[in-house]
Amino acid sequence: ARITLRQLLDDAAEHGYGVPAFNINNMEQLLAIMAAAGAVDAPVIVQASRGARSYAGDTMLARMVDAAEAMYPAIPICLHQDHGNDETTCFSAIQMGFTSVMMDGSLEADAKTPASYAYNVAVTERVTTLAHKVGVSVEGELGVLGSLETGKGEAEDGHGTDQTLSHDQLLTDPEQAVAFVAATGVDALAIAMGTSHGAYKFSRKPDGEILAMHVVKAIHEKMPGLHLVMHGSSSVPEELQERFNRYGGAMPTTFGVPIEEIQRGIRYGVRKINIDTDCRLAMAAEMRRVATENPAEFDPRKFLKPAMDALVGLCRDRFEAFGAAGNA
Ligand code: G3H
Numbered sequence: 001a002r003i004t005l006r007q008l009l010d011d012a013a014e015h016g017y018g019v020p021a022f023n024i025n026n027m028e029q030l031l032a033i034m035a036a037a038g039a040v041d042a043p044v045i046v047q048a049s050r051g052a053r054s055y056a057g058d059t060m061l062a063r064m065v066d067a068a069e070a071m072y073p074a075i076p077i078c079l080h081q082d083h084g085n086d087e088t089t090c091f092s093a094i095q096m097g098f099t100s101v102m103m104d105g106s107l108e109a110d111a112k113t114p115a116s117y118a119y120n121v122a123v124t125e126r127v128t129t130l131a132h133k134v135g136v137s138v139e140g141e142l143g144v145l146g147s148l149e150t151g152k153g154e155a156e157d158g159h160g161t162d163q164t165l166s167h168d169q170l171l172t173d174p175e176q177a178v179a180f181v182a183a184t185g186v187d188a189l190a191i192a193m194g195t196s197h198g199a200y201k202f203s204r205k206p207d208g209e210i211l212a213m214h215v216v217k218a219i220h221e222k223m224p225g226l227h228l229v230m231h232g233s234s235s236v237p238e239e240l241q242e243r244f245n246r247y248g249g250a251m252p253t254t255f256g257v258p259i260e261e262i263q264r265g266i267r268y269g270v271r272k273i274n275i276d277t278d279c280r281l282a283m284a285a286e287m288r289r290v291a292t293e294n295p296a297e298f299d300p301r302k303f304l305k306p307a308m309d310a311l312v313g314l315c316r317d318r319f320e321a322f323g324a325a326g327n328a
């Protein structure tokens with residue numbers, strides 16, 4: 001059954017769990033996420049970026065999710081627009097049957113420059129007013145994702161800006177968060193605490209200097225009822241890096257967000273945890289393995305089936321680690 005983000009996260013808050021939000025672009029990713037959710041009885045958030053919508057096409061994406069719903073009638077599914085950059089993107093997602101949209105007003109609509117607070121409030125409030133009229137949820141974002149190690153801020157979807165930002169911009173201000181939520185009426189708030197998109201988040205296992213979980217705690221203390229969202233929350237496990245590299249991959253050693261930090265976040269009100277990179281890496285490592293072990297292979301299914309199986313395993317692990325398993 002289709003469910004809004006608000007309905008889903010209210011249940012997560014009531015029962016103290018977090019829900020991984022996995023990005024989808026194709027059938028294989030969606031089938032794997034659903035198989036994992038079905039196996040552990042977890043609710044699903046699948047999210048499509050603007051890039052996903054142009055890759056698969058809106059009609060294909062929407063109908064795939066209809067099919068997933070028909071295949072798994074007992075699993076609640078939220079279809080969410082990831083990083084909507086303007087009202088047009090959010091409104092067209094709503095027309096396509098998305099039950100939740102992210103209006104990411106932390107950057108200007110061109111997604112290259114950090115936005116003013118006034119712009120962010122105004123655009124997010126307009127989207128929320130329309131979305132709520134038609135029963136759709138809204139995630140806003142306050143603060144710009146980026147590395148506290150390098151000061152490099154991010155453009156929307158991680159497709160980088162080279163701007164160097166101050167810690168003021170890279171960490172959400174708790175006081176401002178209270179004002180933002182009151183002014184916009186968002187159902188969930190993405191906050192900046194040192195994570196960034198993609199594989200290269202940290203040059204070492206993160207501590208409180210570079211992954212500011214105290215900011216999450218401070219915001220939660222001010223607004224205990226607010227659903228928080230962590231972007232850039234792939235863990236980039238060492239085993240996956242090794243597997244990818246064993247079969248000819250070239251990924252320099254890197255560190256993601258440790259699962260135990262996400263679990264700490266869940267205790268501080270984090271209810272939606274965005275994961276794309278880990279899913280990509282799990283699938284890509286298996287496709288590399290097949291290509292390496294069997295260079296004569298050319299049936300795409302022989303690459304994609306092991307890739308799907310690896311993704312099922314990864315999604316199950318996250319559903320279990322975040323406490324979503326058993327809560328469908
Ligand atoms: O926010 C970033 C997600 O990983 C989506 O990435 O824009 O390449 O689809 P994408």
Ligand code: 13P
Binds near residue numbers: 083196198230276277
């Ligand atoms: P990762 O790149 O860490 O998987 O983050 C994904 C994300 O935040 C999508 O919005």
Ligand code: NA
Binds near residue numbers: 047080081083102139
């Ligand atoms: Na999102």
Ligand code: ZN
Binds near residue numbers: 197231274
């Ligand atoms: Zn994100």
